[in-house]
Amino acid sequence: MSKQFSILALLACLAFGCDQQEKEAPVTEVAVSPDTVKNQQPDITVNPFANVDVSPMDMSYFPVDYPKLKMANANISPPVIRLIYSRPHLQRRALFNGILKYDEPWRLGANEASEITFYKPVGIQGKKIPAGRYIIYGIPHADKWTIILNSNIDSWGLKQDSSKDVGRFVIPILANDVTLEYFTMVFEKTDGGADLVIAWADIVARLPIRF
């Protein structure tokens, strides 16, 4: 199995290698794994009403894929969490000391502030969070994230108003075994709740949410 993997990886490098050398400047800081190269078309399309965003928006639910589950089961109980965020991509930039700066707040996305809705009260690191809608942002440090819930909803992500912070939570940053071209946030079921998985480039962090 692992031999198959190495062959595939080699094939992938070969398949994309030539193309990249023709079109791109020599790669410097970041080695992008072959699994994500296929996404590297420019996403922007000019539109007379509203251009398509370079960093596309996406939505994650817990339970995972809730709208699809609801399609299969009309009597399903309401969702627990919904997250709406935009997905910037590396585009050959380094994540740290490139896109992100240590100890500087980041909107955990792009464009509009990332929005998280709890459909019922939840607990995070012992703090009770009432049901409702919040924005979520983060401060990266060398080995940990500070993740912040804030009540300044319907805002643009660049300027955080910390006077409206609802909670701050420190979680470790771990190495990931894959490299992700696109910033990714999803939920994973745990005993007693779900983790918000925050992954980009070769790092991943998990914010445990209890409900």
Add this chain to the structure above:
Amino acid sequence: MKRNAFLILWALLISFAAIAQSGLPDVDKSPMDMCHYPTQYPNLKTQDKKTEPLTARVIYSRPKKEGRQIFGGLVEYGKLWRLGANEATEIEFYRPVIIGGKKIVKGRYTLYAIVNEKSWTFIINKETDVWGSFKYSPAKDVARINVPVQQLNESIESLVMNFEKEDQTIKLVVAWENVKVALPISL
């Protein structure tokens, strides 16, 4: 032969990618987007430039034309359409509004359309957090309104929605291919 080899390689790459991503989701082919009335509200709010409160927000996905016939083709005339892709389109009102003579209380709704050549029927439905239009129930409708189709001189590649304002009515403008329609929302 060369083409076959390429196809096989491509298939291998795709399966490799699926495994390597560890189940984390890929970027959607039809990316999601959001529009507000007032237009660019989050931007204005953050720059302290807002002059009126947030009234409405739409979250939708933006499929591309990609050379296909959209209306009367991909989107069949007379059939219910999710007005986007993937999750059904969501419209949220932050105050009471009136659509098609019906008073609508503030809250989240799902927005569908039945598309015809000369007119569209917009449907506001109170079942939220849904995928597509597969489980649509008319019993959950809160309003329906017929609006005429306007032809555009240019072709729009990606489905787009945007709010405009005229007197005391805001309009959700929906455009794709060479067609534009406007859903009137009275305040």
